Amino acid sequence: MALRPTLDFLLYDWLDAPSLQQRERFADHSRETFDAVLDTCERIAREKYAPFNRTVDTQEPQFDGEKVVLPQATHDAHKAFVESGMLSAAQDYDIGGMQLPYTLQAAANSFFAMASVSIGSNMLTSGNANLLMVHGTEMQKDVFARNEFSGRWAGTMCLSEPQAGSSLSDVATRAVPDGPDFQSDPLGPRYRLTGNKMWISSGDHELTENIVHIVLAKIPDENGKLIPGTRGISLFIVPKKMVDSKGQLTGERNDVALAGLNHKLGWRGTTNTLLNFGEGKYQPQGKGGAIGYLVGQPGKGLHCMFHMMNEARIGVGLAATMLGMAGYQASLEYAKNRPQGRPVGPGGKDAAKAQIRIIEHADVRRMLLAQKSYCEGALALELYCARLVDEQRTGTAQAADEARLLLEVLTPIAKSWPSEWCLEANSLAIQVHGGYGYTRDFPVEQYWRDNRLNMIHEGTHGIQGMDLLGRKVLMEEGRGLQLLAARIKATRERAAQVPELAQHAQALGQALQQVTSATQAAWATGQPTDALANAVPYMQAFGHTVLAWIWLDVALAALRADATKSVASTAGQLGAARYFYHYELPKIGAWLNVVESRDLTCASLPEDAF
Secondary structure, X not given: OOOHHHHHHHHHHHOOHHHHHHOHHHOOOOHHHHHHHHHHHHHHHHHHHHHHHHHHHHOOOEEOOOOEEOOHHHHHHHHHHHHHOHHXXXXXXXXXXXXXXXXXXXXXXXXXHHHHOOOOOOHHHHHHHHHHHHHOOHHHHHHHHHHHHOXXXXXXXXXXXXXXXXXXXXXOOEEEEOOOOHHHOOOOOEEEEEEEEEEEEOOOOOOOOEEEEEEEEEOOOOOOOOOOOOOOEEEEEEEOEEEOOOOOEEEEEOOEEEEEEOOOOOOOOOOEEEEEEOOOOOOHHHOOOEEEEEEOOOOOHHHHHHHHHHHHHHHHHHHXXXXXXHHHHHHHHHHHHOEOOOOEEOOEEOOOOOOOEHHHOHHHHHHHHHHHHHHHHHHHHHHHHHHHHXXXXXXXXXXXXXXXXXXXXXXXXXXHHHHHHHHHHHHHHHHHHHHHHHOOOOOHHHHHHHHHHHHOOOOOHXXXXXXXXXXXXXXXXXHHHHHHHXXXXXXXXXXXXOOOOHHHHHHHHHHHHHHHHHHHHHOOOOOHHHHHHHHHHXXXXXXXXXXXXXHHHHHHHHHHOHHHOOHHXXXXXXXXXXXXXXXXXXXXXXXXXXXXXXXXXXXHOOHHHX
Protein backbone atom coordinates (compact mmCIF):
# COMPACT_ATOMS: atom_id res chain seq x y z
CA MET A 1 0.00 0.00 0.00
CA ALA A 2 1.40 3.37 -1.00
CA LEU A 3 -0.63 5.14 1.68
CA ARG A 4 2.00 5.76 4.33
CA PRO A 5 3.83 8.73 2.74
CA THR A 6 0.53 10.57 2.30
CA LEU A 7 -0.47 9.89 5.91
CA ASP A 8 2.92 10.97 7.23
CA PHE A 9 2.73 14.24 5.34
CA LEU A 10 -0.82 15.02 6.48
CA LEU A 11 -0.14 14.10 10.10
CA TYR A 12 3.29 15.59 10.59
CA ASP A 13 3.79 18.31 7.98
CA TRP A 14 0.23 19.59 7.73
CA LEU A 15 -1.67 18.92 10.97
CA ASP A 16 1.43 19.02 13.20
CA ALA A 17 0.23 16.03 15.21
CA PRO A 18 3.45 15.95 17.31
CA SER A 19 2.39 19.27 18.92
CA LEU A 20 -0.38 17.32 20.69
CA GLN A 21 2.32 15.70 22.81
CA GLN A 22 2.60 18.98 24.72
CA ARG A 23 -0.85 18.36 26.21
CA GLU A 24 -1.05 16.48 29.47
CA ARG A 25 -3.27 13.72 28.11
CA PHE A 26 -0.77 12.82 25.38
CA ALA A 27 2.46 13.62 27.22
CA ASP A 28 3.66 9.99 27.25
CA HIS A 29 3.69 9.85 23.45
CA SER A 30 6.23 10.85 20.84
CA ARG A 31 6.70 10.70 17.10
CA GLU A 32 8.21 7.26 17.69
CA THR A 33 5.10 5.91 19.43
CA PHE A 34 2.87 7.40 16.75
CA ASP A 35 4.96 5.73 14.07
CA ALA A 36 4.93 2.43 15.93
CA VAL A 37 1.11 2.46 15.99
CA LEU A 38 0.96 3.21 12.28
CA ASP A 39 3.54 0.51 11.54
CA THR A 40 1.55 -2.09 13.49
CA CYS A 41 -1.77 -1.25 11.85
CA GLU A 42 -0.21 -1.13 8.39
CA ARG A 43 1.27 -4.59 8.95
CA ILE A 44 -1.99 -6.11 10.25
CA ALA A 45 -3.93 -4.60 7.36
CA ARG A 46 -1.40 -5.94 4.86
CA GLU A 47 -1.27 -9.46 6.34
CA LYS A 48 -4.78 -10.09 7.74
CA TYR A 49 -7.11 -7.86 5.72
CA ALA A 50 -5.91 -7.15 2.18
CA PRO A 51 -5.31 -10.76 1.06
CA PHE A 52 -8.89 -11.70 2.00
CA ASN A 53 -10.86 -8.77 0.60
CA ARG A 54 -12.11 -10.87 -2.31
CA THR A 55 -12.72 -13.87 -0.04
CA VAL A 56 -15.23 -12.03 2.15
CA ASP A 57 -16.92 -10.63 -0.97
CA THR A 58 -17.54 -14.08 -2.46
CA GLN A 59 -18.12 -16.04 0.76
CA GLU A 60 -21.09 -14.10 2.13
CA PRO A 61 -22.31 -14.59 5.72
CA GLN A 62 -24.63 -17.59 6.06
CA PHE A 63 -27.16 -18.48 8.75
CA ASP A 64 -27.13 -22.20 9.47
CA GLY A 65 -30.28 -22.10 11.60
CA GLU A 66 -28.40 -21.56 14.84
CA LYS A 67 -25.57 -19.14 14.13
CA VAL A 68 -24.12 -16.87 11.48
CA VAL A 69 -21.12 -18.39 9.71
CA LEU A 70 -18.31 -16.11 8.52
CA PRO A 71 -15.05 -17.04 6.75
CA GLN A 72 -12.13 -17.94 9.00
CA ALA A 73 -10.27 -14.94 7.58
CA THR A 74 -12.78 -12.61 9.21
CA HIS A 75 -12.21 -14.24 12.60
CA ASP A 76 -8.44 -13.97 12.17
CA ALA A 77 -8.59 -10.32 11.13
CA HIS A 78 -10.89 -9.44 14.02
CA LYS A 79 -8.60 -11.19 16.49
CA ALA A 80 -5.56 -9.32 15.18
CA PHE A 81 -7.41 -6.00 15.32
CA VAL A 82 -8.52 -6.59 18.92
CA GLU A 83 -5.01 -7.60 19.98
CA SER A 84 -3.62 -4.38 18.48
CA GLY A 85 -5.55 -2.39 21.09
CA MET A 86 -7.04 -0.07 18.48
CA LEU A 87 -10.60 -0.48 19.78
CA SER A 88 -9.68 1.57 22.84
CA ALA A 89 -6.69 3.47 21.42
CA ALA A 90 -8.02 6.93 22.35
CA GLN A 91 -9.44 5.88 25.74
CA ASP A 92 -8.02 6.45 29.22
CA TYR A 93 -5.26 4.24 30.57
CA ASP A 94 -7.46 3.12 33.48
CA ILE A 95 -9.91 1.37 31.15
CA GLY A 96 -7.18 -0.25 29.08
CA GLY A 97 -6.75 2.51 26.51
CA MET A 98 -3.57 4.05 25.13
CA GLN A 99 -4.62 7.72 25.42
CA LEU A 100 -3.65 8.25 21.81
CA PRO A 101 -4.95 11.32 19.97
CA TYR A 102 -8.07 10.52 17.99
CA THR A 103 -6.21 11.97 15.01
CA LEU A 104 -3.76 9.05 15.21
CA GLN A 105 -6.53 6.52 15.74
CA ALA A 106 -8.33 7.74 12.61
CA ALA A 107 -5.11 7.66 10.58
CA ALA A 108 -4.34 4.13 11.77
CA ASN A 109 -7.86 2.93 10.96
CA SER A 110 -7.43 4.12 7.39
CA PHE A 111 -5.14 1.16 6.72
CA PHE A 112 -7.90 -1.31 7.59
CA ALA A 113 -10.54 0.53 5.57
CA MET A 114 -8.27 0.57 2.52
CA ALA A 115 -7.25 -3.09 2.87
CA SER A 116 -10.80 -4.43 3.31
CA VAL A 117 -13.61 -2.21 4.48
CA SER A 118 -15.89 -5.24 4.23
CA ILE A 119 -14.02 -7.10 6.97
CA GLY A 120 -14.36 -3.89 8.95
CA SER A 121 -12.57 -2.14 11.79
CA ASN A 122 -15.29 -2.37 14.45
CA MET A 123 -16.48 1.21 13.94
CA LEU A 124 -19.86 0.53 15.52
CA THR A 125 -18.39 -1.25 18.54
CA SER A 126 -16.14 1.66 19.45
CA GLY A 127 -18.93 4.16 18.69
CA ASN A 128 -21.36 2.20 20.88
CA ALA A 129 -18.85 2.13 23.75
CA ASN A 130 -18.00 5.82 23.33
CA LEU A 131 -21.70 6.70 23.59
CA LEU A 132 -21.96 4.77 26.85
CA MET A 133 -18.87 6.49 28.23
CA VAL A 134 -20.68 9.81 27.81
CA HIS A 135 -24.31 8.95 28.58
CA GLY A 136 -24.20 5.67 30.52
CA THR A 137 -24.13 5.07 34.26
CA GLU A 138 -20.90 3.97 35.94
CA MET A 139 -22.23 0.41 35.99
CA GLN A 140 -23.12 0.55 32.29
CA LYS A 141 -19.63 1.82 31.49
CA ASP A 142 -17.99 -0.93 33.54
CA VAL A 143 -20.14 -3.80 32.31
CA PHE A 144 -20.81 -2.89 28.69
CA ALA A 145 -18.36 -0.24 27.42
CA ARG A 146 -15.26 -1.82 28.95
CA ASN A 147 -16.07 -5.22 27.49
CA GLU A 148 -16.58 -3.63 24.08
CA PHE A 149 -13.29 -1.73 24.25
CA SER A 150 -11.50 -4.96 25.17
CA GLY A 151 -12.97 -6.72 22.12
CA ARG A 152 -14.66 -9.33 24.28
CA TRP A 153 -18.08 -8.04 23.13
CA ALA A 154 -19.19 -6.26 19.97
CA GLY A 155 -21.67 -3.41 19.57
CA THR A 156 -24.37 -2.30 17.13
CA MET A 157 -26.67 0.67 16.53
CA CYS A 158 -30.36 -0.21 16.06
CA LEU A 159 -32.31 2.73 14.66
CA SER A 160 -34.05 1.88 11.40
CA GLU A 161 -37.22 -0.18 11.14
CA PRO A 162 -38.78 -1.86 8.09
CA GLN A 163 -41.70 0.56 7.94
CA ALA A 164 -39.77 3.69 8.97
CA GLY A 165 -36.35 3.64 7.30
CA SER A 166 -34.61 6.92 8.10
CA SER A 167 -37.79 8.50 9.55
CA LEU A 168 -37.00 8.03 13.22
CA SER A 169 -40.19 9.80 14.30
CA ASP A 170 -42.03 6.73 12.98
CA VAL A 171 -40.15 4.26 15.16
CA ALA A 172 -42.68 1.76 16.51
CA THR A 173 -40.55 -0.44 18.77
CA ARG A 174 -42.08 -0.31 22.27
CA ALA A 175 -40.40 -0.42 25.68
CA VAL A 176 -42.47 -0.99 28.82
CA PRO A 177 -41.22 -1.14 32.44
CA ASP A 178 -40.38 -4.70 33.46
CA GLY A 179 -42.48 -5.02 36.59
CA PRO A 180 -42.89 -2.74 39.61
CA ASP A 181 -39.20 -3.08 40.58
CA PHE A 182 -37.89 -2.06 37.13
CA GLN A 183 -35.96 0.85 38.65
CA SER A 184 -33.94 -1.35 40.99
CA ASP A 185 -31.78 -3.25 38.50
CA PRO A 186 -28.09 -2.33 38.99
CA LEU A 187 -27.57 -2.25 35.20
CA GLY A 188 -30.17 0.52 34.85
CA PRO A 189 -33.98 0.89 34.69
CA ARG A 190 -35.14 -2.40 33.14
CA TYR A 191 -37.66 -2.48 30.29
CA ARG A 192 -39.14 -5.11 27.95
CA LEU A 193 -38.84 -4.26 24.25
CA THR A 194 -40.93 -5.50 21.33
CA GLY A 195 -40.45 -4.53 17.70
CA ASN A 196 -38.34 -5.02 14.60
CA LYS A 197 -35.10 -3.38 13.50
CA MET A 198 -33.79 -3.43 9.92
CA TRP A 199 -30.38 -2.83 8.27
CA ILE A 200 -28.46 -3.62 11.44
CA SER A 201 -24.79 -3.98 10.56
CA SER A 202 -23.04 -6.76 12.48
CA GLY A 203 -26.38 -7.54 14.10
CA ASP A 204 -25.48 -11.21 14.55
CA HIS A 205 -22.22 -13.14 14.31
CA GLU A 206 -19.89 -15.37 16.33
CA LEU A 207 -16.83 -13.08 16.36
CA THR A 208 -17.37 -12.19 20.02
CA GLU A 209 -19.04 -13.89 22.96
CA ASN A 210 -21.78 -11.26 23.15
CA ILE A 211 -23.28 -8.39 21.14
CA VAL A 212 -24.47 -5.18 22.79
CA HIS A 213 -27.33 -3.61 20.85
CA ILE A 214 -28.04 0.09 21.37
CA VAL A 215 -31.74 0.37 20.52
CA LEU A 216 -34.12 3.28 19.97
CA ALA A 217 -37.64 2.57 21.25
CA LYS A 218 -40.65 4.49 22.50
CA ILE A 219 -42.03 4.31 26.02
CA PRO A 220 -45.86 4.44 25.86
CA ASP A 221 -47.77 7.17 27.69
CA GLU A 222 -50.11 6.49 30.61
CA ASN A 223 -52.78 5.36 28.12
CA GLY A 224 -50.47 2.82 26.54
CA LYS A 225 -50.12 4.83 23.33
CA LEU A 226 -46.87 5.76 21.61
CA ILE A 227 -46.11 9.48 21.55
CA PRO A 228 -45.99 10.72 17.93
CA GLY A 229 -42.76 12.19 16.61
CA THR A 230 -39.39 11.96 18.29
CA ARG A 231 -40.31 13.19 21.79
CA GLY A 232 -41.03 9.74 23.14
CA ILE A 233 -37.91 8.05 21.82
CA SER A 234 -35.62 6.58 24.46
CA LEU A 235 -32.37 4.65 24.26
CA PHE A 236 -31.72 1.15 25.61
CA ILE A 237 -28.88 -1.32 26.01
CA VAL A 238 -30.16 -4.69 24.80
CA PRO A 239 -27.52 -7.46 25.05
CA LYS A 240 -27.85 -10.53 22.85
CA LYS A 241 -26.99 -12.70 25.85
CA MET A 242 -27.96 -11.78 29.40
CA VAL A 243 -25.21 -10.60 31.73
CA ASP A 244 -24.89 -9.88 35.44
CA SER A 245 -23.56 -6.78 37.18
CA LYS A 246 -20.03 -8.23 37.05
CA GLY A 247 -20.08 -8.47 33.26
CA GLN A 248 -20.37 -12.27 33.26
CA LEU A 249 -22.74 -14.15 30.97
CA THR A 250 -25.64 -15.73 32.84
CA GLY A 251 -26.15 -18.46 30.23
CA GLU A 252 -29.56 -17.07 29.25
CA ARG A 253 -30.45 -15.67 25.81
CA ASN A 254 -32.21 -12.35 25.58
CA ASP A 255 -35.34 -12.20 23.44
CA VAL A 256 -33.48 -10.90 20.36
CA ALA A 257 -33.81 -13.13 17.31
CA LEU A 258 -32.20 -13.01 13.90
CA ALA A 259 -35.02 -12.80 11.38
CA GLY A 260 -32.83 -12.77 8.28
CA LEU A 261 -29.67 -11.60 6.54
CA ASN A 262 -29.76 -8.92 3.87
CA HIS A 263 -27.88 -9.80 0.67
CA LYS A 264 -26.10 -6.69 -0.51
CA LEU A 265 -24.54 -5.19 -3.60
CA GLY A 266 -21.26 -4.76 -1.75
CA TRP A 267 -19.73 -4.65 1.72
CA ARG A 268 -20.66 -8.33 1.80
CA GLY A 269 -18.20 -9.38 4.48
CA THR A 270 -20.19 -7.57 7.16
CA THR A 271 -23.47 -9.15 8.24
CA ASN A 272 -26.51 -6.94 7.77
CA THR A 273 -29.58 -8.12 9.58
CA LEU A 274 -33.26 -7.89 10.38
CA LEU A 275 -33.68 -8.37 14.13
CA ASN A 276 -36.88 -9.16 16.03
CA PHE A 277 -37.08 -7.94 19.61
CA GLY A 278 -39.58 -9.69 21.84
CA GLU A 279 -41.04 -12.20 19.40
CA GLY A 280 -41.03 -14.78 22.20
CA LYS A 281 -38.45 -17.17 20.75
CA TYR A 282 -36.44 -16.73 23.94
CA GLN A 283 -37.84 -16.15 27.43
CA PRO A 284 -35.34 -14.21 29.55
CA GLN A 285 -36.21 -14.41 33.23
CA GLY A 286 -39.28 -16.47 32.41
CA LYS A 287 -41.20 -14.25 30.02
CA GLY A 288 -41.07 -12.74 26.54
CA GLY A 289 -39.87 -9.32 25.51
CA ALA A 290 -36.24 -8.35 25.08
CA ILE A 291 -34.74 -6.93 28.26
CA GLY A 292 -33.26 -3.48 27.76
CA TYR A 293 -31.60 -1.08 30.19
CA LEU A 294 -32.41 2.61 29.83
CA VAL A 295 -29.52 4.89 28.85
CA GLY A 296 -29.89 8.50 30.01
CA GLN A 297 -33.31 9.99 30.59
CA PRO A 298 -36.64 8.77 29.16
CA GLY A 299 -37.51 10.61 25.97
CA LYS A 300 -33.91 11.74 25.40
CA GLY A 301 -32.86 8.81 23.24
CA LEU A 302 -32.09 10.78 20.09
CA HIS A 303 -29.93 13.25 22.02
CA CYS A 304 -27.81 10.34 23.26
CA MET A 305 -27.82 8.48 19.95
CA PHE A 306 -26.54 11.47 17.98
CA HIS A 307 -23.25 11.08 19.82
CA MET A 308 -22.80 7.71 18.14
CA MET A 309 -24.37 8.75 14.84
CA ASN A 310 -22.01 11.70 14.36
CA GLU A 311 -18.99 9.52 15.12
CA ALA A 312 -20.29 6.92 12.68
CA ARG A 313 -20.78 9.55 9.98
CA ILE A 314 -17.11 10.52 10.13
CA GLY A 315 -16.28 6.80 10.09
CA VAL A 316 -18.39 6.36 6.95
CA GLY A 317 -16.57 9.27 5.33
CA LEU A 318 -13.22 7.68 6.11
CA ALA A 319 -14.40 4.32 4.73
CA ALA A 320 -15.56 5.98 1.51
CA THR A 321 -12.26 7.84 1.26
CA MET A 322 -10.16 4.73 1.61
CA LEU A 323 -12.21 2.73 -0.88
CA GLY A 324 -11.60 5.56 -3.33
CA MET A 325 -7.92 5.50 -2.44
CA ALA A 326 -7.72 1.75 -3.01
CA GLY A 327 -9.22 2.18 -6.47
CA TYR A 328 -6.89 5.07 -7.25
CA GLN A 329 -3.80 3.07 -6.29
CA ALA A 330 -4.98 0.09 -8.33
CA SER A 331 -5.75 2.14 -11.44
CA LEU A 332 -2.49 4.09 -11.13
CA GLU A 333 -0.52 0.85 -11.05
CA TYR A 334 -2.48 -0.47 -14.01
CA ALA A 335 -1.97 2.73 -16.03
CA LYS A 336 1.78 2.60 -15.44
CA ASN A 337 2.03 -0.93 -16.83
CA ARG A 338 -0.64 -1.24 -19.51
CA PRO A 339 0.67 -0.52 -23.04
CA GLN A 340 -1.95 0.67 -25.47
CA GLY A 341 -2.04 3.19 -28.32
CA ARG A 342 0.64 5.45 -29.72
CA PRO A 343 1.44 9.13 -29.34
CA VAL A 344 -0.09 11.61 -31.72
CA GLY A 345 2.62 13.51 -33.62
CA PRO A 346 2.41 16.30 -36.20
CA GLY A 347 1.52 13.77 -38.87
CA GLY A 348 -0.86 11.73 -36.74
CA LYS A 349 -0.14 8.33 -35.18
CA ASP A 350 2.79 6.28 -36.41
CA ALA A 351 1.79 2.60 -36.29
CA ALA A 352 5.43 1.58 -36.65
CA LYS A 353 6.30 3.04 -33.27
CA ALA A 354 6.07 1.05 -30.08
CA GLN A 355 2.96 1.30 -27.96
CA ILE A 356 3.00 3.67 -25.02
CA ARG A 357 1.65 3.05 -21.54
CA ILE A 358 -1.82 4.43 -21.01
CA ILE A 359 -0.61 6.81 -18.28
CA GLU A 360 0.97 8.78 -21.11
CA HIS A 361 -2.46 9.60 -22.56
CA ALA A 362 -3.86 12.96 -21.42
CA ASP A 363 -7.35 11.66 -20.68
CA VAL A 364 -6.05 8.85 -18.49
CA ARG A 365 -4.00 11.41 -16.59
CA ARG A 366 -7.16 13.49 -16.16
CA MET A 367 -8.93 10.53 -14.60
CA LEU A 368 -6.00 9.72 -12.34
CA LEU A 369 -5.62 13.31 -11.23
CA ALA A 370 -9.34 13.55 -10.50
CA GLN A 371 -9.08 10.47 -8.30
CA LYS A 372 -6.02 11.84 -6.52
CA SER A 373 -7.70 15.18 -5.85
CA TYR A 374 -10.87 13.53 -4.54
CA CYS A 375 -9.25 10.88 -2.36
CA GLU A 376 -6.24 12.66 -0.91
CA GLY A 377 -8.38 15.75 -0.35
CA ALA A 378 -11.04 13.68 1.41
CA LEU A 379 -8.41 12.00 3.59
CA ALA A 380 -7.13 15.42 4.62
CA LEU A 381 -10.69 16.49 5.48
CA GLU A 382 -11.32 13.39 7.63
CA LEU A 383 -8.05 13.85 9.53
CA TYR A 384 -8.82 17.54 10.02
CA CYS A 385 -12.15 16.55 11.60
CA ALA A 386 -10.34 14.03 13.80
CA ARG A 387 -7.97 16.82 14.86
CA LEU A 388 -11.01 18.90 15.83
CA VAL A 389 -12.16 16.02 18.06
CA ASP A 390 -8.82 16.18 19.90
CA GLU A 391 -9.17 19.95 20.17
CA GLN A 392 -12.65 19.59 21.61
CA ARG A 393 -11.38 17.11 24.20
CA THR A 394 -8.08 18.69 25.22
CA GLY A 395 -7.97 22.31 24.01
CA THR A 396 -8.66 25.50 25.93
CA ALA A 397 -12.29 26.32 26.66
CA GLN A 398 -12.48 28.65 23.66
CA ALA A 399 -10.64 26.27 21.33
CA ALA A 400 -12.84 23.37 22.43
CA ASP A 401 -16.03 25.36 21.83
CA GLU A 402 -14.87 26.43 18.38
CA ALA A 403 -13.91 22.84 17.53
CA ARG A 404 -17.37 21.67 18.62
CA LEU A 405 -19.10 24.14 16.33
CA LEU A 406 -16.80 23.48 13.39
CA LEU A 407 -17.44 19.76 13.75
CA GLU A 408 -21.19 20.39 13.73
CA VAL A 409 -20.89 22.22 10.40
CA LEU A 410 -18.33 19.89 8.84
CA THR A 411 -19.80 16.51 9.85
CA PRO A 412 -22.40 16.43 7.01
CA ILE A 413 -19.58 17.23 4.58
CA ALA A 414 -17.18 14.71 6.12
CA LYS A 415 -19.82 12.03 5.60
CA SER A 416 -21.37 13.04 2.29
CA TRP A 417 -18.54 14.49 0.21
CA PRO A 418 -16.28 11.39 0.19
CA SER A 419 -19.30 9.12 -0.23
CA GLU A 420 -20.17 10.91 -3.48
CA TRP A 421 -16.81 11.91 -4.94
CA CYS A 422 -14.69 8.96 -3.84
CA LEU A 423 -17.41 6.78 -5.37
CA GLU A 424 -16.85 8.79 -8.54
CA ALA A 425 -13.14 8.04 -8.11
CA ASN A 426 -13.99 4.33 -8.06
CA SER A 427 -15.96 4.75 -11.26
CA LEU A 428 -12.98 6.46 -12.87
CA ALA A 429 -10.72 3.64 -11.66
CA ILE A 430 -12.94 1.17 -13.57
CA GLN A 431 -12.74 3.44 -16.61
CA VAL A 432 -8.94 3.53 -16.48
CA HIS A 433 -8.95 -0.27 -16.56
CA GLY A 434 -11.29 -0.26 -19.55
CA GLY A 435 -13.13 -3.53 -20.16
CA TYR A 436 -10.92 -5.31 -17.64
CA GLY A 437 -12.25 -3.00 -14.92
CA TYR A 438 -15.75 -4.32 -15.49
CA THR A 439 -14.65 -7.89 -14.77
CA ARG A 440 -14.04 -9.57 -11.45
CA ASP A 441 -10.44 -10.29 -12.46
CA PHE A 442 -9.50 -6.87 -11.11
CA PRO A 443 -10.47 -5.39 -7.70
CA VAL A 444 -11.85 -2.03 -8.86
CA GLU A 445 -15.39 -3.28 -9.50
CA GLN A 446 -15.60 -4.49 -5.89
CA TYR A 447 -14.35 -1.16 -4.58
CA TRP A 448 -17.18 0.57 -6.45
CA ARG A 449 -19.78 -1.89 -5.15
CA ASP A 450 -18.53 -1.54 -1.59
CA ASN A 451 -18.48 2.24 -1.81
CA ARG A 452 -22.00 2.59 -3.17
CA LEU A 453 -23.37 1.97 0.31
CA ASN A 454 -21.79 5.08 1.79
CA MET A 455 -24.22 7.55 0.23
CA ILE A 456 -27.03 5.62 1.92
CA HIS A 457 -26.17 4.48 5.43
CA GLU A 458 -25.78 6.68 8.52
CA GLY A 459 -28.06 9.27 6.94
CA THR A 460 -28.66 9.43 3.20
CA HIS A 461 -27.29 12.15 0.96
CA GLY A 462 -30.60 14.01 1.09
CA ILE A 463 -30.69 13.86 4.89
CA GLN A 464 -27.15 15.23 5.11
CA GLY A 465 -28.07 18.09 2.78
CA MET A 466 -31.11 19.04 4.87
CA ASP A 467 -29.06 18.75 8.06
CA LEU A 468 -26.43 21.12 6.64
CA LEU A 469 -28.70 23.79 5.15
CA GLY A 470 -31.62 23.30 7.54
CA ARG A 471 -29.70 23.13 10.82
CA LYS A 472 -25.93 23.33 10.84
CA VAL A 473 -25.34 26.62 9.01
CA LEU A 474 -28.13 28.26 11.03
CA MET A 475 -27.34 26.97 14.53
CA GLU A 476 -26.25 29.47 17.16
CA GLU A 477 -27.09 32.31 14.79
CA GLY A 478 -24.70 31.04 12.16
CA ARG A 479 -21.62 31.11 14.37
CA GLY A 480 -20.29 27.80 13.06
CA LEU A 481 -20.41 29.05 9.49
CA GLN A 482 -18.70 32.25 10.59
CA LEU A 483 -15.93 30.29 12.28
CA LEU A 484 -15.38 28.23 9.14
CA ALA A 485 -15.30 31.38 7.02
CA ALA A 486 -12.68 32.87 9.33
CA ARG A 487 -10.44 29.82 8.95
CA ILE A 488 -10.86 29.90 5.20
CA LYS A 489 -9.97 33.59 5.21
CA ALA A 490 -6.78 32.91 7.20
CA THR A 491 -5.67 30.30 4.66
CA ARG A 492 -6.51 32.63 1.78
CA GLU A 493 -4.47 35.45 3.27
CA ARG A 494 -1.40 33.23 3.63
CA ALA A 495 -1.82 31.77 0.15
CA ALA A 496 -2.25 35.20 -1.43
CA GLN A 497 1.39 35.93 -0.54
CA VAL A 498 2.61 32.87 -2.49
CA PRO A 499 2.83 33.44 -6.27
CA GLU A 500 1.97 29.81 -7.14
CA LEU A 501 -1.19 29.94 -5.02
CA ALA A 502 -2.41 33.54 -5.25
CA GLN A 503 -4.89 32.78 -8.03
CA HIS A 504 -6.32 29.87 -6.05
CA ALA A 505 -6.72 32.14 -3.00
CA GLN A 506 -8.75 34.58 -5.08
CA ALA A 507 -10.96 31.81 -6.50
CA LEU A 508 -11.58 30.44 -3.01
CA GLY A 509 -12.66 33.86 -1.79
CA GLN A 510 -15.16 34.13 -4.63
CA ALA A 511 -16.49 30.63 -3.91
CA LEU A 512 -17.02 31.41 -0.24
CA GLN A 513 -18.83 34.60 -1.16
CA GLN A 514 -21.11 32.60 -3.50
CA VAL A 515 -21.90 30.05 -0.79
CA THR A 516 -22.64 32.77 1.76
CA SER A 517 -24.91 34.61 -0.68
CA ALA A 518 -26.74 31.41 -1.62
CA THR A 519 -27.25 30.52 2.06
CA GLN A 520 -28.94 33.86 2.67
CA ALA A 521 -31.00 33.67 -0.53
CA ALA A 522 -32.19 30.14 0.21
CA TRP A 523 -33.72 31.34 3.48
CA ALA A 524 -34.91 34.71 2.16
CA THR A 525 -38.59 33.70 2.37
CA GLY A 526 -38.15 31.96 5.70
CA GLN A 527 -39.92 28.91 4.27
CA PRO A 528 -38.14 25.55 4.73
CA THR A 529 -39.89 24.16 1.63
CA ASP A 530 -38.23 26.89 -0.46
CA ALA A 531 -34.82 26.63 1.15
CA LEU A 532 -34.49 22.86 1.34
CA ALA A 533 -35.80 21.98 -2.14
CA ASN A 534 -32.18 22.17 -3.37
CA ALA A 535 -30.38 21.08 -0.20
CA VAL A 536 -28.21 18.53 -2.03
CA PRO A 537 -26.89 20.95 -4.68
CA TYR A 538 -26.17 23.33 -1.80
CA MET A 539 -24.26 20.61 0.02
CA GLN A 540 -22.31 19.74 -3.14
CA ALA A 541 -21.23 23.37 -3.58
CA PHE A 542 -20.49 23.77 0.12
CA GLY A 543 -18.44 20.57 0.09
CA HIS A 544 -16.46 21.58 -2.97
CA THR A 545 -15.68 24.91 -1.32
CA VAL A 546 -14.50 23.16 1.84
CA LEU A 547 -12.32 20.78 -0.18
CA ALA A 548 -10.86 23.71 -2.14
CA TRP A 549 -9.92 25.28 1.20
CA ILE A 550 -8.40 22.00 2.41
CA TRP A 551 -6.36 21.66 -0.79
CA LEU A 552 -5.09 25.23 -0.54
CA ASP A 553 -4.00 24.66 3.05
CA VAL A 554 -2.35 21.37 2.09
CA ALA A 555 -0.56 23.09 -0.80
CA LEU A 556 0.84 25.68 1.60
CA ALA A 557 2.13 22.90 3.82
CA ALA A 558 3.65 21.13 0.81
CA LEU A 559 5.61 24.25 -0.12
CA ARG A 560 6.76 24.72 3.49
CA ALA A 561 7.97 21.12 3.67
CA ASP A 562 9.52 21.22 0.20
CA ALA A 563 13.09 21.15 1.50
CA THR A 564 12.60 17.78 3.19
CA LYS A 565 10.22 16.14 0.70
CA SER A 566 10.72 14.66 -2.72
CA VAL A 567 10.13 16.91 -5.71
CA ALA A 568 7.69 14.37 -7.16
CA SER A 569 5.58 14.33 -3.98
CA THR A 570 5.35 18.11 -3.79
CA ALA A 571 4.53 18.30 -7.49
CA GLY A 572 1.76 15.76 -6.95
CA GLN A 573 0.14 17.75 -4.15
CA LEU A 574 0.39 21.03 -6.02
CA GLY A 575 -0.89 19.36 -9.19
CA ALA A 576 -3.89 17.89 -7.39
CA ALA A 577 -4.68 21.30 -5.87
CA ARG A 578 -4.39 22.95 -9.29
CA TYR A 579 -6.67 20.30 -10.82
CA PHE A 580 -9.28 20.88 -8.13
CA TYR A 581 -9.28 24.64 -8.67
CA HIS A 582 -9.34 24.42 -12.48
CA TYR A 583 -11.74 21.49 -12.99
CA GLU A 584 -13.84 21.10 -9.82
CA LEU A 585 -14.38 24.40 -8.02
CA PRO A 586 -16.00 26.07 -11.08
CA LYS A 587 -18.84 23.52 -10.80
CA ILE A 588 -20.30 25.27 -7.77
CA GLY A 589 -21.85 28.02 -9.89
CA ALA A 590 -24.43 25.71 -11.45
CA TRP A 591 -25.29 24.14 -8.10
CA LEU A 592 -25.70 27.46 -6.33
CA ASN A 593 -27.78 29.00 -9.10
CA VAL A 594 -30.73 26.73 -8.28
CA VAL A 595 -30.20 27.27 -4.55
CA GLU A 596 -30.06 31.05 -4.83
CA SER A 597 -33.12 31.28 -7.08
CA ARG A 598 -35.01 28.79 -4.88
CA ASP A 599 -35.76 26.82 -8.02
CA LEU A 600 -38.73 24.51 -7.42
CA THR A 601 -38.56 22.54 -10.67
CA CYS A 602 -38.12 19.25 -8.83
CA ALA A 603 -40.44 19.98 -5.93
CA SER A 604 -43.34 21.32 -7.97
CA LEU A 605 -43.54 18.79 -10.81
CA PRO A 606 -46.90 16.96 -10.53
CA GLU A 607 -46.57 13.30 -9.65
CA ASP A 608 -48.32 12.10 -12.78
CA ALA A 609 -45.81 14.05 -14.90
CA PHE A 610 -43.09 11.64 -13.87
